[in-house]
Amino acid sequence: MWFLAAFTAALITPTDLKPSSPKNNSSRQEVFSFAPNNTPVARVYIYGRPIYVRQPFVIPQRDFLEKPRRPAIAEEKILKHELKRLISSPDLFSKRKFRNDFSLPPFFNDWDHDFPRPKYPLPQCYTNDSGFMCCNPRLEWLMKETYDDLDMDPKWQSCNIEKLVEKIQENAHEAFDLNFETIVGYGDFATKVHFYKDYICKIERGEKFIIAYASPSQPHPEKEPYIIPDAYPTAYQTPYRG
Numbered sequence: 001m002w003f004l005a006a007f008t009a010a011l012i013t014p015t016d017l018k019p020s021s022p023k024n025n026s027s028r029q030e031v032f033s034f035a036p037n038n039t040p041v042a043r044v045y046i047y048g049r050p051i052y053v054r055q056p057f058v059i060p061q062r063d064f065l066e067k068p069r070r071p072a073i074a075e076e077k078i079l080k081h082e083l084k085r086l087i088s089s090p091d092l093f094s095k096r097k098f099r100n101d102f103s104l105p106p107f108f109n110d111w112d113h114d115f116p117r118p119k120y121p122l123p124q125c126y127t128n129d130s131g132f133m134c135c136n137p138r139l140e141w142l143m144k145e146t147y148d149d150l151d152m153d154p155k156w157q158s159c160n161i162e163k164l165v166e167k168i169q170e171n172a173h174e175a176f177d178l179n180f181e182t183i184v185g186y187g188d189f190a191t192k193v194h195f196y197k198d199y200i201c202k203i204e205r206g207e208k209f210i211i212a213y214a215s216p217s218q219p220h221p222e223k224e225p226y227i228i229p230d231a232y233p234t235a236y237q238t239p240y241r242g
Contacts, residue, residue, distance in 0.1 A: 118133070120133055120135070121135075124136075124198055125198070128201070128203060130202070130204040131204075132202035132203060132211075133200075133202060134201040134203070135198040135199070135200050135201065136198050136199050136200070136201060138176075139172065139200070139201045139212065140201045142168075142172060142175055143210060146164075147205045147208075147210070151206060161184040161185075164182075164210070165184050168182045168210070168212050169181075172212060172214075176199060176214070178199060178214045178215070178218055179215045180199070180215065181213055182211070183210070183211050184208055184209070184210050186208060186209075187209065188204075193211075194216040195213035195216060196214035196215060196216050197214065199214035200212070200214070201213070
């Protein structure tokens with residue numbers, strides 16, 4: 001026993017007990033290629049064995065710190081070089097057939113196009129400024145004047161459409177010596193009526209839609225018959241749809 005103790009004391013010398021300097025431990029230190037990640041590590045047990053897992057989204061890129069970044073001036077030069085190369089490159093469609101035959105469709109302008117004339121029952125019928133059919137300019141003027149006169153009257157209420165109907169019929173009877181029918185509405189409406197000669201007109205005035213036409217059966221019709229052009233042999237018999 002004394003022999004083993006003496007042999008052990010001979011192996012352990014005072015020089016071995018001195019603390020090693022940092023220079024001597026430099027070879028035993030772990031060298032990282034990037035800064036170590038000190039984020040928390042999760043410990044997971046799989047089949048009773050601990051597995052240390054680090055979140056993948058916190059692992060830093062290995063070459064991010066060492067990768068040199070190009071200055072903005074160099075990137076601008078590269079961009080200019082690429083643009084010059086694209087501009088000076090040959091045409092990519094030079095071998096394409098019928099290239100010069102391609103053309104855009106002609107530009108369509110509504111004002112340059114002549115729309116077909118609406119099919120009116122009489123040749124003298126026209127479209128007024130309200131967008132409706134009128135066949136007698138005098139009747140159209142009378143209807144507008146009648147409404148304007150009532151609108152200027154402080155005693156007349158705009159909701160009293162019955163007064164407007166009576167006034168138009170009265171003024172039209174005095175002007176043409178004929179019986180008239182009048183329809184007034186707050187919204188647009190469609191009509192299918194028979195009328196006498198060309199006395200029919202529809203207008204929009206004061207947010208109201210007004211149509212006036214002479215009754216097809218008059219108590220004192222004119223002695224001379226109404227002459228219908230040959231181009232419109234059935235114009236008088238065709239009712240107006242407005």
